[in-house]
Amino acid sequence: xxxxxxxxxxxxxxxxxxxxxxxxxxxxxxxxxxxxxxxxxxxxxxxxxxxxxxxxxxxxxxxxxxxxxxxxxxxxxxxxxxxxxxxxxxxxxxxxxxxxxxxxxxxxxxxxxxxxxxxxxxxxxxxxxxxxxxxxxxxxxxxxxxxxxxxxxxxxxxxxxxxxxxxxxxxxxxxxxxxxxxxxxxxxxxxxxxxxxxx
Amino acid sequence: xxxxxxxxxxxxxxxxxxxxxxxxxxxxxxxxxxxxxxxxxxxxxxxxxxxxxxxxxxxxxxxxxxxxxxxxxxxxxxxxxxxxxxxxxxxxxxxxxxxxxxxxxxxxxxxxxxxxxxxxxxxxxxxxxxxxxxxxxxxxxxxxxxxxxxxxxxxxxxxxxxxxxxxxxxxxxxxxxxxxxxxxxxxxxxxxxxxxxxxxxxxxxxxxxxxxxxxxxxxxxxxxxxxxxxxxxxxxxxxxxxxxxxxxxxxxxxxxxxxxxxxxxxxx
Numbered sequence: 001x002x003x004x005x006x007x008x009x010x011x012x013x014x015x016x017x018x019x020x021x022x023x024x025x026x027x028x029x030x031x032x033x034x035x036x037x038x039x040x041x042x043x044x045x046x047x048x049x050x051x052x053x054x055x056x057x058x059x060x061x062x063x064x065x066x067x068x069x070x071x072x073x074x075x076x077x078x079x080x081x082x083x084x085x086x087x088x089x090x091x092x093x094x095x096x097x098x099x100x101x102x103x104x105x106x107x108x109x110x111x112x113x114x115x116x117x118x119x120x121x122x123x124x125x126x127x128x129x130x131x132x133x134x135x136x137x138x139x140x141x142x143x144x145x146x147x148x149x150x151x152x153x154x155x156x157x158x159x160x161x162x163x164x165x166x167x168x169x170x171x172x173x174x175x176x177x178x179x180x181x182x183x184x185x186x187x188x189x190x191x192x193x194x195x196x197x198x199x
Numbered sequence: 200x201x202x203x204x205x206x207x208x209x210x211x212x213x214x215x216x217x218x219x220x221x222x223x224x225x226x227x228x229x230x231x232x233x234x235x236x237x238x239x240x241x242x243x244x245x246x247x248x249x250x251x252x253x254x255x256x257x258x259x260x261x262x263x264x265x266x267x268x269x270x271x272x273x274x275x276x277x278x279x280x281x282x283x284x285x286x287x288x289x290x291x292x293x294x295x296x297x298x299x300x301x302x303x304x305x306x307x308x309x310x311x312x313x314x315x316x317x318x319x320x321x322x323x324x325x326x327x328x329x330x331x332x333x334x335x336x337x338x339x340x341x342x343x344x345x346x347x348x349x350x351x352x353x354x355x356x357x358x359x360x361x362x363x364x365x366x367x368x369x370x371x372x373x374x375x376x377x378x379x380x381x382x383x384x385x386x387x388x389x390x391x392x393x394x395x396x397x398x399x400x401x402x403x404x405x406x407x408x409x410x411x412x413x414x415x416x417x418x419x420x421x422x423x424x425x426x427x428x429x430x431x432x433x434x435x436x437x438x439x440x441x442x443x444x445x446x447x448x449x450x451x452x453x454x455x456x457x458x459x460x461x462x463x464x465x466x467x
Contacts, residue, residue, distance in 0.1 A: 090250045090251075091250075093250055094249065094250040098247060123251065123253075124249040124250065124251040124252070124253040125249055125250050125251070126247050126248070126249045126250065126253075126255045126257070128247060128257055128259070130257065130258060130259045131259070132259055132261075132262055133258070133259075133420070133424055133427075135424065137257050137258050137259065139249075139255050139257065141249070141253060147432060149258070149428040149431070149432070150428075151258065151424045151428065153421075155417075161336050161373070163421050163424045163425050163428070164428070165425060165428040165429055165432075167429075167432045169432075170325065170432055170433050172332075172429050172432070174332075174334070175331070175332060175333045175334070175425045175428065175429060176333065176334030176335070176375055176425075177334065177335050177336050177375060177421065178334075178373075178375065179373060182373070
C-alpha cells in the first residue's frame with residue numbers, strides 16, 4: 001500500500017476528513033526524524049486503521065507537535081474542499097437562474113469556469129448569460145470592497161482567455177484578458193496582499 | 200408610438216445656443232456634471248439578485264453600439280427623469296443627424312418613440328478624457344509587431360508618446376501587453392436633441408475615434424466588453440444632477456435679457 005493510502009486510512013481512523021483525492025498535502029507527508037514512532041512515508045504501517053482505530057490522539061512533546069500541524073493541514077484541506085464545492089454550487093445555482101436563451105451545448109463553459117473560480121473566496125456572486133455579447137458574465141464581490149467582473153466568450157475555446165476587470169468601489173484596478181487558471185491565481189494573490197495590507 | 204404629449208420641445212436646439220458645449224469649461228464650474236444613458240425597460244429587468252442577495256447590474260445593460268455611446272447631458276433643459284424627456288427618441292433618420300445650427304422643422308420630431316425606460320447615470324469626470332488601460336493577448340510576435348507599428352504611426356500623427364499607449368512586449372500567446380485605448384465625451388447635438396452627447400473610444404492604433412458604422416474586429420469587441428465592465432461599476436440608476444446649468448452656459452453671449460434671466464434664476 002502506498003503512503004498516501006496509509007495516510008488516508010489513518011485519517012479515516014482518527015476522524016480527519018480528506019479531500020476527494022484522499023491524498024494528504026505533500027508537506028503533511030512528513031518523514032520520521034527521531035524515534036517516537038510517529039511518521040509518514042517510512043513507517044506508515046503504524047497508522048493503519050487496524051492498529052490505531054478508536055484510540056485518542058495525544059499530543060506530547062515537539063515531535064507530536066509536528067504531527068499535530070500535519071493533522072491540522074489535513075483538516076484545513078478538507079474544509080477548503082467543502083468550500084470549493086459550496087462555491088461551485090453557488091455559481092451554478094446563480095447561472096441556472098439567469099441562463100435564459102443559453103445554448104445547452106455550451107454548458108461545459110459554465111462548468112469549467114465554476115470549477116476554476118470556486119477556488120477563490122467570495123462574498124456574493126452572480127452569473128448570467130449575456131445574449132448580446134454571447135458571453136457568460138460573472139461578477140464576484142470579494143473581500144476588501146473588491147469586485148471581479150469577467151466575461152467568458154462562447155465563440156472562443158473553452159480555456160481561452162476571458163476578459164475581466166477588478167474594481168475597488170468605482171476605481172478600476174485592472175482590466176485584462178487572462179485564462180481562468182491564471183486569473184484565479186491572480187485573484188488569490190490580490191486577496192492575500194489585500195488582507196496583509198489590512199492587518 | 201404615442202401622441203399623448205408630443206415630443207418635448209424644450210430639448211430642441213435653438214439658433215441662440217452655442218454650437219458646441221465645451222465640457223472642460225463646464226467641468227470646472229460643475230465638477231459633478233452628469234451624463235444619462237437611456238435604457239429601455241425597467242431597472243428591475245436588469246438588476247439581478249446575487250446568490251447571497253446582493254444587487255448587481257450586469258454588462259448586458261449596454262445593448263447598443265459602444266463606439267459612439269449615446270447619452271444626454273443632465274442639468275440643463277433636459278429632464279433626466281425616466282417619465283420626462285429621457286423616454287423620447289426620434290425615429291426619423293434625418294432627426295438623428297448632427298445639428299446644423301438651424302432650428303429644426305416640425306416634421307423632424309413629429310414621429311418619435313416613447314418607450315418605458317430608466318437612466319444610467321455617470322459622472323462625466325470619471326469617463327472623460329482618460330486612457331482605458333487594458334491588458335490584451337497577441338497571437339504571435341508578428342501580430343504584435345504589426346500592431347506596434349500602427350501604434351507608432353498613430354502616436355506620431357497625434358503627437359503622443361508611443362510608449363505611453365503600448366507598454367510591454369510580446370512574450371507568449373498567454374502573456375498580456377498593456378494597451379491604452381482612450382475615451383472621451385463629446386457634445387454631439389442632433390437636430391432634435393441639443394443635449395445629446397457621446398462617449399467615444401479611440402484605439403491606440405488610430406488617430407480618430409471609432410465610428411458607429413465602422414467594422415469592428417473581435418479584439419474591438421473584447422475591448423468594449425472590458426469598457427462595459429468598467430461602466431457598470433460607475434453607473435447609478437435614475438440619479439439626479441445636483442447642479443443646474445445657467446442659460447449662458449449653453450446660450451451664445453449676450454443680451455440684457457439673458458443677463459436678467461440668469462440673475463432672476465440665481466435668486467429664485
